[in-house]
Amino acid sequence: MTQSYYADNSLTWVIGGAQGSGVDSAANIFSRACAQAGFNIFGNREYYSNIKGEHSYFTVRVSDEPIHSHVDLIDILVSFDAETVFVHTSEMKEGGAIIYDSDLAETTLREVPTIDEYAVRRISSMLESSGKPLSLRGMLDYAHEKNIKLYGIPYFRLLKQFSEQMGDHTLSKLTRTVNVMALSASMAILNFDKHILSESIRYVFRTKPKIAENNVSAANFVYDHVKLQFSSKDLKRELKYKKPLDSTILVQGNQSSALGKLVAGCRFQTYYPITPASDDSEFLESHQILEQSNGEEGSILVIQTEDEIAAVTMAIGGALTGVRSATATSGPGFSLMVEALGWAGINEVPLVVSLYQRAGPATGLPTRHEQGDLLFAVHAGHGEFPRIVFSSGDIEESFYDTIKVFNFAEKYQMPVIHLLDKAIANSVATCRNFDQHRVKIDRGQIVNKIPPADQRVDGKYLRFKLGGNPISPRAMLGTQNGIFWNTGDEHTEEGHITEDPYNRINMMDKRMRKLDVALAEIPNEDKAIAYGNNEDQEVISVLSWGSTKGSILDALNQLNREGEKMRFIQLRLLHPFPASLLETLIRGSKILVDIEMNYSSQLASLVEQHLKREIDYTVVKYNGRPMSSSEIYNALKLITSGNAPRRQVLEYGT
């Protein structure tokens, strides 16, 4: 059944290797080259919490059609160590290809120290049951019997020949090019355009021209070798050059929200190092000087703080001066920020927290994916205060959404938690060039000039003025005649401490009523989007949120092609919960399916709480590896067959 999903024309290419050995660079070159050759790209990176040595791998899916996800099975596996072949061969598609280091063929499974005991047991039993020795040779035999083509590359010998040809005998330095050599071997068997490959190598190493040229030469050397050596062993697949897609960019998920921040006018960001959120801040820091269309000298100030408590409180301090301020973190850091979140809530401070979720609790799986913080984000904090929880589904959305969340924060004067995650942060995709002017900036009710108290009809400025509109005009620190006070205590209209019971009611009402305003004003497309079959009433509605979007869309595409009647409703605004819109969107749905990357189906519980309607099926995953479209396809197929249990747990991934 799994195979039936692969009817499309996409190709999945995986490169693996020890962390620190250039897996990322090689994958970046491959992605860039394929994008330049006119293909759509979706890639994602998996790695251990480790600096050097542990197994990491990068999956890149390439297709003529727009794609939004990865799939389970691999067409081309590129390796230069034994572990990659041991770990990933079981995922190979029939007719695929493995590129391996022919010098390592006699390596035994036990000789690879980084493969942990669980994986050793799984691999051993797989090899033993097919009567193969527990060595790379055994694994390659296994692959061969599965009709997988094998390309042994003697990297060491090729390096030696290459260095002789270059007249440079500093071999030790050149071993660093093995990643690019392996990549180039895969390009040769795919008949990929050599010139574009060279250009992509130069692009990825653009800050180090000498290294770039060394790599280009090494790549060409290996390319020619493979062409010569394996001419008789043609692979059925190839990546033929087409015209590059118009107005397309290749973006990493850890850049898109940061780019959005620069456009949104975020000029102050704080952070404490944490995977996978740090990349956001580091990107901003390395682009701290801004191009401003008005000729002004612009900049964003990024501060690395001593902890996440300082990060959030410093960002709040920045926001009080009227600067659009944010902090970026992951679950453990967000846990520390919670007290201050309440302070921002009671003092009506516009604050943006980019919450890049990863698998918890505690340190959890620090470099792996999960959507486990939805209910935490919705409920974080003691006492009750308004906040907006908003989630983006993919790289492109996260750019535009970032501008929107700053608007929400300022318009409704409350903290906004922007839910992102590891799957988005460590993915790369081709998308339409970002439009910097599509989302306008809306700063809400702010006051820059305040006349002295005796010249105002309504007396002196009151930061928390009570009245019809729960949103009171906001002055910034430093505004003349705008003096106000803030306190974490309940406060008067001026901002002074009071424990008066009636004022308490008024102030609580003022703050909480802002959620009603937000819910009424936020456009429907920012609350939830329905994809697919909308006319047909007798459909299955799939509900989800965040980065599962791409895999669900790709799976649904295929299912709808096969005649299934399904639609996908992507929840974006998660708090305040858009219950009435969702009610409209699911009206007539025969079956509700909830899909999310956590144990307890957190969105399902929100839906059931707000809509008083039960979810019929849940599909969850919590092994740290993002959902692929093929496993979602399978799970939905099982549901339409009528044989699915109420809850399915997905398990794929290495």
Added chain:
Amino acid sequence: MALKFADYKTEVHNDWCPGCGDFGILNAIQMALADLQIPAYKSVIFSGIGCSGKTPHFINTYGIHTLHGRVLPFAQGAKLSNPDLEVIAVGGDGDGLGIGAGHFVSAGRRNVDMAYIVFNNGVYGLTKGQAAPTLKLGMKTKSLSQPNVNDSVNPIALALVSGFTFIARGYSYDVRHLKELIKKSIEHSGLAYLDVLQPCPTYNDINTREWYQGMGNIDEDTHKQKPRIYKLEDTGYDGRVQSEETYSKMVQAIEKSEEWDEKIPIGVFYQNEQIPSYEERIESRIPSYVRNPPARQTIMDHDGVPTGGISKLLESLRIDR
């Protein structure tokens, strides 16, 4: 029109205990602001939690009463976003040296141009007299069931090794002297730490006003009561680093900071303006930072169209070029 002391007062009822040392500090802050003619709207008092945390509500400037232990990061965030503001952070010793000690050290490493005043009384007053970080080992103030089991932290020495570039100590019952120290803290370019000995009349029955003023401190020669507090400047002490003498000035400050009981120094322990402030360090990375800090930047045109462009960045991500 010149600003007066009274201009910095609010009408908020002050509920500190009668005789509280905090009153002297409050007055000294208001007097210093008036002396320096700092417009109320340009200054912000940030505070932590506790009795001292209420201070901003009594001062007619922007006042931000933050969270327990977090006053320094709140204050630094505002100052760095808008360096035109005059930022003063205040808090108790529990707030700054207990729950907030990590921020204390990290703030020293940054040296942001602002002042931090610690109301130092050795007890957690608002929660009814538990031992605070500056209470000496073995002391048993009246609400403790047993003598203090923790040793005390030396805030002067901690500020010094953390990187504060102005370090002084005042006494809340010498308001004029304290006012001058506050002015120096504000005028100092860099992060100033001002430790203020502030008797808590309700819970600290050891380090009382009478104790500081000499009770039980009998001069061996005269057999008379001798004030414990003395002024460093009266002894010819000079804590300012002029050229290459940082190390000896630091050692001297630590030596003085260890004096207690019979002789307790107040005044400026250490000042070093040769260390670049955080703002100067940022300017070396972002040349326009001081001219056009975050708070002064415009981010959109009149129609709300963003002005912060990323065209060049996007260009580098294009694959059809």
